[in-house]
Amino acid sequence: MNNKELIDKLYKYNSLNKAELLYLLNTINNEDKNYLCEKALKTRTKYYGDKVYVRGLIEFTNFCKNNCYYCGIRCSNKNIERYRLILDKILECAEIGYELGYKTFVLQGGEDPYFTDEKIVEIIKILKEKYSDCAITLSIGEKSYDSYKKFFQAGADRYLLRHETATKEHYEKLHPENLKLINRMECLKNLKEIGYQVGAGFMVESPYQSNENLVEDLLYLKELEPHMIGIGPFIPHHDTIFKNEPTGTLEKTIIMIALTRLLLPKSLIPATTALSTINSNGREAGFNAGANVVMPNLSPTSVRSKYSLYDNKISLGDEAAECRDLIEKKIIAAGFSLDTSRGDNIAWNR
Template identity: 55%
Template sequence: MALVDQLALESDLSDSALCQLLDYLDHPDQDQDGRVRHHLIQKAHQKRMEIYGNRVFLRGLIEISNYCKRNCVYCGIRAGNPGAERYRLTLEQVLESCRIGYELGYRTFVMQGGEDHAHTDAFLTGLIHEIRTAYPDCAITLSLGERSRESYQALYNAGADRYLLRHETADDGFYAGFHPGMALSVRKACLEDLKAIGYQVGAGFMVGLPGQSNQHLVKDLRFLKTLDPHMIGIGPFIPHHETPLADQPSGSVEKTVVLLAILRLMIPKVLLPATTALGSLNPVGRELGIRAGANVVMPNLSPLEVREKYDLYDGKICTGDEAAECRQCIQKRIENAGFTVDMARGDHPDWRN
């Protein structure tokens, strides 16, 4: 209890204290009645209510391509997966998804995709310009992997507001083991470039990667505390049947919820999604995340015919729902959990355009 109260009061703990807290919560025999875990989640909920109230922001997710040049060993759309059925949305398809989303009330569009060589600066700046012209009151978020600073600048100049780039793990050796041919230093440099340019920036990590320890997670928490991003996306690792990690167990929903609560207390103003992966492992996983301090959900606006092709992990939910069904379903879930849906842009409190 004392560590949780200190974290809630000071928004930080030492690395050793963070590890001690995670170790304690990993052992039900120590926290037999769940009092410490419950106390942590209650403190995170209180902190979120102080800053955001009971609002949950909805973002419209558009998965624009599942081509990717990378070979991240956990990912179903990795370049080395010959079984992936590849697709790219045309500019017209993306704009149609935005039109549908706008009519449903969305005021943030999130364009997500693999690192696709076809997504040149010319194509993306043209796409961003079209969206910005048609929907000037909307936020445009990109999640398209590592690019040059010049590219990030061009996309920002075209009208992009936000960029999501999960760091995945803040340990150099651990990162290299899951990302062949890639370096954590490059990923960190990209995040610094994005912040310097003026984006609202998102980072984050996976919970339950094979071999992950609480020491690894403390490194993630410390990196995020130092980076101080506007958004943090975390979710449990879920294996994909056509990757080298196919036979590994999934990460824990419970551990992810604990880490969401810790992040809410460490970085109180952060925008914190309850991810689809949480809902894929537990029917009420997103609700558990929201109760622990998460305040963003990203329903899918992608065309129905490509939903199943953006196959990052096995068992992904909402691949068969129409956009309107998805919107209505998640609103009902959020309201049943005691929160309200906010369809506004939902910018970070300290961000000024």
């Protein structure tokens, strides 16, 4: 079976086995890639039309107790200026987003012990009280089942927790000994069981990564069936041990987005900031490979550069409104339409 036939099979059945996926990744050429993206775009259009859903991102703390080797805000990095947004500032960011029409807020931060369960619950409840028609997404790392349950009961709708790599040996090369892939996966399982719309995902072309690793990522996602899948290129940070490692390519990232769209046709897949960071047309390329979400930054401009997971992170527009305007123009120019609704996964019911 040649690559075109494999892509047709994947398009029709939303499934390939490990050997087929590996063969495709090992042998795909530019013509195959274009055909893959064509099928991925057709699949995304079937379920979501031309809509690109927008989420307002609030990066509320860059403190983190973890020491992931690739991350610029890891706890051992003493060269960055740490910050936390107080509750009033978080609410101010949300108000700006709501006035711009956003119906989803993503609260993202490092694993910061200052933000106890009680503080997170308070933030969720106040946001839900003020904006009952909006979805609240959390992206604050590994927590206990009980903590996740508290957040859900307080009103959180979604939780993003990228698994980063589904291969144990690879995971151990990117993280210190105290962080375990099995715990990460248990967290994702717990989140689904509780009732969240769950987001997983991985880096493309991170250090030591092989095509076999990427196939394991795809198979893990197929088994987990998350509602959201974040896929972005690895980008080194100058204050990490991987500072001299090459940046992940747009081409490989686009291939992985397209394969993911075909394997999980109803998933919500962001065209990430990292894509635009490595290529000025990266976000548009993501849309054309099946991505259908963007997350403009609502964080105060004074802290955006401090949330530096990787080097050269772009920030479209100095103000949230300007950022929204620029993104909408790019989305329309690429042939899609901006949708500011909650944008739930079509297969999900709370």
